[in-house]
Amino acid sequence: MKKQSIINSMVPAGTYSGTHSRIFKYIEVPLPFFYFIYASNEPFYISVRNDVICVKKHNGIFINKCIPFSLLFDREISLLQRMDICVVRFTSEEISEHNVLFDRDFERLKQVSNTQFISPDYVMIDFSKRGEDECHAMSWLISQCTHQYTSNNKTEMEAIYSKVRGSYLLSCILQRNKNVGLILHAPSYNSVSEKVARVVMTNYARNWNIPELASAVLMSESSLKRKMYEEVGSISVFIHKIKLTEALRKLRRTNTPISVIASELGYSSPSYFSKVFFKYLNTYPQNIRKKK
Numbered sequence: 322m323k324k325q326s327i328i329n330s331m332v333p334a335g336t337y338s339g340t341h342s343r344i345f346k347y348i349e350v351p352l353p354f355f356y357f358i359y360a361s362n363e364p365f366y367i368s369v370r371n372d373v374i375c376v377k378k379h380n381g382i383f384i385n386k387c388i389p390f391s392l393l394f395d396r397e398i399s400l401l402q403r404m405d406i407c408v409v410r411f412t413s414e415e416i417s418e419h420n421v422l423f424d425r426d427f428e429r430l431k432q433v434s435n436t437q438f439i440s441p442d443y444v445m446i447d448f449s450k451r452g453e454d455e456c457h458a459m460s461w462l463i464s465q466c467t468h469q470y471t472s473n474n475k476t477e478m479e480a481i482y483s484k485v486r487g488s489y490l491l492s493c494i495l496q497r498n499k500n501v502g503l504i505l506h507a508p509s510y511n512s513v514s515e516k517v518a519r520v521v522m523t524n525y526a527r528n529w530n531i532p533e534l535a536s537a538v539l540m541s542e543s544s545l546k547r548k549m550y551e552e553v554g555s556i557s558v559f560i561h562k563i564k565l566t567e568a569l570r571k572l573r574r575t576n577t578p579i580s581v582i583a584s585e586l587g588y589s590s591p592s593y594f595s596k597v598f599f600k601y602l603n604t605y606p607q608n609i610r611k612k613k
Contacts, residue, residue: 352562353515353552355411355504356384357446357494358392361460362405366393369443379449379456381463383494385504386413387512387552388442404573407460407467411487413515416505419488444500448493459493466490467574513538513548514559521563526587529560565601568594572609579606 358367359381367374367382369390376382384390392406448459466486495501520537521529534556535545546556553559564586571582583594598606 352566353387353413353512353518355386355413355416356390357409357411357463357490358382358384359407359409359446359460359463360405361407361463363403365403365406367391368393374443374445376445377449379447379451379460381446381448381494382443383446383498383501383504384443385440387514390443407463409463409466409487409490411491415484415487416491418484419491420505440503441500444498444504446494446497446501448497462486462490462493512552513540513545514552517545517549517556517559518563521560522567525564525567526585528587531556561597561601564588565598568598568606569609572606582606 358376360376360378362378364375364377364380367376367390369382369384369388373393374382448456451459491501491505495505516538517534520534531542531545535542538545540548549556549559568582568586571577571585572579577585579594580591583591586594588594588597595605595607598604
């Protein structure tokens with residue numbers, strides 16, 4: 322496990338010490354993306370490599386690529402229902418493009434290039450020290466970035482706006498805690514799991530098998546299985562996690578019927594979709610839409 326000593330210089334990570342008994346479900350599957358998860362209202366708890374961290378109001382956590390994490394929730398109040406928790410996903414290409422086109426802090430970049438550093442698993446980001454108006458503006462920006470990666474039919478202008486919003490958010494995050502630069506400028510490459518995730522996300526409705534995936538990423542079946550096991554473990558669990566992440570977005574951010582969501586994600590029936598959903602998330606899809 323990587324050392325975390327440098328991460329908490331700005332906002333200490335809290336350890337869960339609640340007085341109420343809760344039954345938590347840990348679903349830590351490494352996904353081949355960078356994530357920024359932000360609380361615009363109430364705090365929430367998240368586990369990263371089984372370390373439990375409290376993310377406070379107007380704070381966020383920036384998580385390195387392929388680091389396993391999970392939002393923590395219980396059977397009474399699901400954090401997955403909360404609209405004030407924003408999850409923004411960044412690809413390696415988006416990070417690289419931001420570094421080349423938008424990062425102009427040359428003094429910091431010089432220091433990074435001249436030192437040996439460990440890329441941390443996560444970095445805490447505190448926006449709460451800003452004024453109330455700035456916090457609301459930042460919450461709006463993060464919410465917009467939460468939505469932007471979900472559209473597959475963007476116009477050229479929409480794609481440009483998405484890049485600008487994402488890069489501006491990365492710049493704001495970096496401004497609040499320069500340790501994020503240790504993640505953004507670490508040597509990176511397109512992992513096999515990232516390639517597989519991209520293939521799955523081009524057609525969620527398709528039930529991808531190993532021969533099809535191997536062909537899509539130009540690998541032999543044996544090499545694909547070996548590399549995927551090294552990076553993320555079970556291929557089937559990984560694909561379910563990718564699809565359930567999209568299911569959560571649709572359940573929280575749209576009014577699409579659950580039966581339609583199940584079909585769009587390639588599940589043979591709503592009942593099977595609910596069964597898989599419960600297996601991995603310990604709750605049912607319809608519970609995500611219940612009012613608190």
